[in-house]
Each structure stands twice: as C-alpha cells, then as structure tokens.
Amino acid sequence: MSAVVLAGATSGLGRQAALQLAKDGHELTFIGRNRERGERLARETGGRFIRADLSTLEGVEHVAATVSQVDVLINNAGVMTRRREVTAEGFELNLAVHHLAPFSLTSRLLPLLRRGEGRVVNVNSEGHRAPMRGSGPVLINFDDLQSERSFDPFLTYSRTKLANLLFTYELHRRHPELTVAAVHPGVVRTDLGRQFPRALVALFHITALSARQGAAPVVELATSPDIANGAYYSRFTNTRSSPASYDVGTARRLWEVTEELRGPFAVTGQLRGPS
Template sequence: MKTIVLVGATSGLGRQAAAQLAAAGHRLVLIGRDERRAGRLAAALPSASVIAADVATLAGVDHVAKEVASAVDHVDVLVNNAGVMTPTRQITAEGIEFNLAVHHLAPYSMTSRLLPLLHRGVGRVVNVNSEGHRAPMRGRGPIQVNPADLNADRDFDPFLTYSRTKLANLLFSYELQRRHPELIVVALHPGMVRTDLGRRFPRVQVALLSAFLLSARQGARPLVHLATAADVVAGGYYNRFTLTSSSAASYDMATARQLWEATVQLRGSF
C-alpha cells in the first residue's frame, strides 16, 4: 500500500485514477479545485482525504501542503495531474497566465512544499504531460519555451500556450530529476483522453474531437501504473505504458536551467 497525493482528482482521468487506486487499497489524499465535486468525491471514496483548493495560486498550494501534512506523515507518490486549456488569455489572482500557473508553477510549488514528506516515503513524482508538448493541436510548431515571456504577455495563442506550458512541465521534470536524484520523477502522456479539459471551447469543436478520444477510465490506467509499478524508470517520459523520447526541445539543459531560475523568481527557491 502506498500513500499517494493526487492533484486534479475530482474529474476526468484524475477521478478515474482515484477510484482505481482506492480499489487497490492505497492511502489517498485527493485535491480538486471545485468544492462540490470534491464533496461528491469524498462521499464516493470515504477512505480518502479530500481537499478542495485552487493550486493555480501559491496560497492554494500552501493550503494543500498544510492539509496533507496534517493527514499523513509521509508521501510515497505525488501525482501532478491538474490541467487546463482556455480559449482566451486568463490570469490568476497573482497575475500569472492560467496555463503556466496550472501546468508548470503548480507542480513546481507542490513538489517543493511536499519534498520533506516525499523524502520520508518512496519519493516518486508523476507529472501528467501531453504529446502536445511536441506540436500544438492546431497551428504550427515547433514548440519552444521562452523564459523571458513565460506569462505569454506578448504571444498568447490557446493551443501554442498549452503546448509551451506542457513543454515547460517536461523541462521542469527532467531538471528536477537532475537536481534531486534521490527522487523518482516521471512524466506521462496518458493518451488523447475524453475529459472536460476543453469545456471552455465551442461545443461543436469539442464534440467532433471527442469521437476520437479514449475514455477517462482508459486514460487513468497508465497513470495508475506509473504511480504504483516497481519498474518505473527515473527521469523517463512515457507515452501511456511505453517509455519513449520526448521532443528535442525538452532535453535542452540550458533552457531548463533558465526556466528553473525564472521560476524561482516567481515562486521562490525549491
């Protein structure tokens, strides 16, 4: 049995992963933004601890970290699964572009805050990523991260920004593994999964795309596998169950260091 913290657990593949992990007997701390969904999840999985918080802000991350520390004395696995996609540029209360806040800053800050508990446990971090880090779902790449414009102040596009922030998450994942080799850090593309990620886009677009997507239950299976399997490769990128190479840009160590330094300016040292 593992103690697992799952961020982004109240809908989609996170909700399905929570159910599968609970059925396997793992001790769960589940985090979701929506209070009503969090309440329904707590009722459905009474053995789990459920926390309603917005991890897009540092205050939300700090709240989660305190609640986790009061619920468990160690963390074996942290799963950073929260995801967004917005058709227009939106910013958080802290003035951070929403994709950047959820896909990059939240995993950075959550891992940082829970690092002492991870050191007391197995110390595995699973960052849910996307093959979209290679190229946008619409439009053209290549995808690059510009540490000087992380907030997309000058260059926002819903699909490019999503892809860039997923690439930022990969750069962070690899840099985290280099800086903390005592951890087991992996990134996962769970497949093209039918979730409510695109709920802010026109319904016709979402409906046409959904016909070709995996179910949330199918998407959750590789997430559960990476969270619990013994044969996970530290520093690896998985396309569902297969260890594979990510984009060339994701292995750029100079950009990864610049991104880390820029993130420290935004969220403090790790």
C-alpha cells in the same frame, strides 16, 4: 500500500485515477477546487479531500500544511482556456496550473516525499511537441513566458506542457533520490476543452479515449515497482520526448526564472508571491 497525493482529482482522468487507486487499497489524499465533487469523491473512495486552488501560493501552502505523509505525488491538474486568463496573483493560467503549481507543490512536499517512497508523476501531453492546431516545434519563449504579447490557446497550452516536462527532467537531475516520470495518458475525453465550440470538441472526442482508459497509465506509473526513472511515457511506453525538452540550458534557466517567481525550491517556509 502507498500514501498518494493526487492533484486535480475531482473530474475526468483524475477522478478515474482516484477511484482506481482507492480500489487498489492506497491511502488517498486528493486536491481539487470543486467542493461538491470533491466531497462526493471522498465518500466514494474513503479518501481525504482538500479543497484548494493550486494555481495560487495560498492553495499550495494550504495543502502543504494539511498533508502529513506522501509516498507518491501525482501532478495532474490541467486547464485550457480560449482566451488569456490570469490567476488572482496575476500569472497566466496555463503557466500557473501546468508549471508553477507542480513546481511549488513538489517543492513544499519534498521533505515528506523523501521520508516516503519519493515518487513524482507529472501528467503531461504529446502537445509538448507541437500545438494541437498549428505546427511545431514548441519552444519556451522567455521573452513572453506568460503570453502577454501574443496568446494562442493551443500554443500556450503546448509551451506550458513543455515547461512541465523540462521541470520533470531538471527535478530528476537535481534530486536523484526521487523517482520521477512524466506521462502522456493519451488523447482523453475530458471537459478540458469546454470553452471551445462544441463542434470542435465533438470532432476531437470521436477518436479520444475514455477517462478511465486515460487514467490507467497514470495509475501504473504511480504504483508500479518497475518504472524508468527520469523518463517520459506515452501511455505505457517509455518514449523519447521532443528535442526541446532535453535542452539542459533551457531547463536550468526555466528553473531559475521559476525560483524568481516562487522562491527557492524546497526551502522550508513561505514561498514567494509575484512582485
């Protein structure tokens, strides 16, 4: 059985993935911000709960200082905001949760991943191709990476999911010793859109999968001995992602910009905060 670290585990898809991983006998450490829900899940699963906000350096460092073994890291935390919000460090929230957090957490846990099975699963979205409302294609805008000039909730969400996918592929190129994959779990009924009008959310939920159904491919990629390294999965199927996601130059530039924001990848010690 594997030692699994699951980020974003206390509700929705993450909670269901935690329940299934625990049922299958894996040693589970899960991360979330809500203490009550986290402690309840710990009692249900027998896993270890770490309360942390991974959108911040403080949260990432707290997890890195607490975890001692990692075979599989699942970066699942997600957010969607109706209006532009920033973290305590001043980063736009979608960018911080979907890109900076996986980048920084993977960086700080890399030595442990190398000693273990070395698997990283990033939960992504088909939204990386085109906004849920609007038209594509989605591209990274380095001139407005944090949506300061123009904020659209759906486009910002999609761009930061594309950033996550570019990170996934670049991580695979730079660290071939790891097994890395991204997965779109399907359109899942969660509380991700809780800030939006109920009528819009209700319409969205009509055809959506349950959280348990959404968790199934995440658990599969985290535990199966047979997955395609460096691949993007739409649920259980190895699928081509958007053309923009394969732009190596953009991926390299994004990696460099992220290191400017967070410090060099996989260097022991404190990560760099915003200047």
